[in-house]
């Protein structure tokens with residue numbers, strides 16, 4: 515199959531955010547022959563110039579900037595056909611909303627597509643093969659975005675559950691912090707397998723409460739991204755856990771981290787939501803207490819191991 519088959523129609527793509535992920539996605543779309551403009555706060559182009567005539571507007575902004583950037587975009591005129599794509603993996607601390615929910619609220623008449631999967635940007639920059647998922651309530655919008663990014667080195671699947679796809683990418687970051695702790699403490703392969711598997715159960719539980727489909731969490735954007743992030747030192751979230759296990763403070767760890775580790779804020783938002791909704795989230799709770807400095811990594815481990823014994827599933 516030639517790469518050309520993916521790229522018959524050339525689109526105008528605006529990428530918001532020139533961080534590690536925005537830059538990688540810009541390269542993928544450019545390699546497919548699309549006209550790509552990138553906006554960054556440090557760049558020379560204004561956001562208005564980047565948005566001009568854009569058929570696709572993709573946000574790869576860290577969670578902290580999403581609300582502000584969405585409201586900046588709102589002040590410019592866009593074609594009603596413009597499709598928004600969100601690649602952010604986080605939760606809004608004020609509202610617990612997902613990034614796509616923010617974009618959809620600000621642009622209620624536009625199609626919004628979530629792009630998420632096991633996509634460590636350093637590997638994608640090295641042109642190693644990877645796969646991802648694009649999900650939307652409007653299937654044709656997801657199919658257009660699929661064509662924009664698909665190539666022989668980036669395989670893009672569509673999915674009809676945008677909430678599940680988005681939550682998979684977001685929730686796994688908290689488990690990846692725990693996985694970094696597990697490896698940092700040298701707890702072994704059995705412990706890591708138990709943590710990741712029970713982490714997935716916790717993600718499904720939270721996702722179901724939110725209204726996402728169970729099967730989505732067993733796909734690329736759930737289990738796939740969980741495996742990638744929990745097993746790679748390239749993951750910033752994994753690195754946070756690893757450093758904490760080595761005795762570093764969170765402040766020290768974040769000061770030396772290259773880029774964003776969304777799991778730190780996501781964990782806070784999740785605890786808030788889990789308390790409100792009465793959802794059991796034992797791993798998230800221990801990660802939260804560790805990040806707060808309330809317990810040591812060893813105490814977090816003991817808390818998890820010594821919980822009341824119970825069946826694996828409540829069928």
Ligand SMILES: NC(=O)C1=CN([C@@H]2O[C@H](COP(=O)(O)OP(=O)(O)OC[C@H]3O[C@@H](n4cnc5c(N)ncnc54)[C@H](OP(=O)(O)O)[C@@H]3O)[C@@H](O)[C@H]2O)C=CC1
Nearest residue numbers: 531532533534535554555575576579602603634635773774
């Ligand atoms: N790196 C990866 O492997 C992947 C990352 N992601 C997700 O993509 C998102 C971005 O990650 P990544 O690119 O790695 O992070 P980086 O830290 O490399 O870049 C952060 C980006 O967010 C922008 N940004 C941060 N704060 C603000 C703000 N207040 N207002 C406007 N823009 C802001 C930065 O803008 P500026 O350019 O102006 O500095 C930059 O473009 C995260 O949610 C992450 O979870 C998803 C998949 C893979």
Ligand SMILES: O=C(CO)COP(=O)(O)O
Nearest residue numbers: 631632633634749750751
């Ligand atoms: O989401 C990612 C890979 O899919 C990137 O993970 P980190 O944000 O932990 O680096």
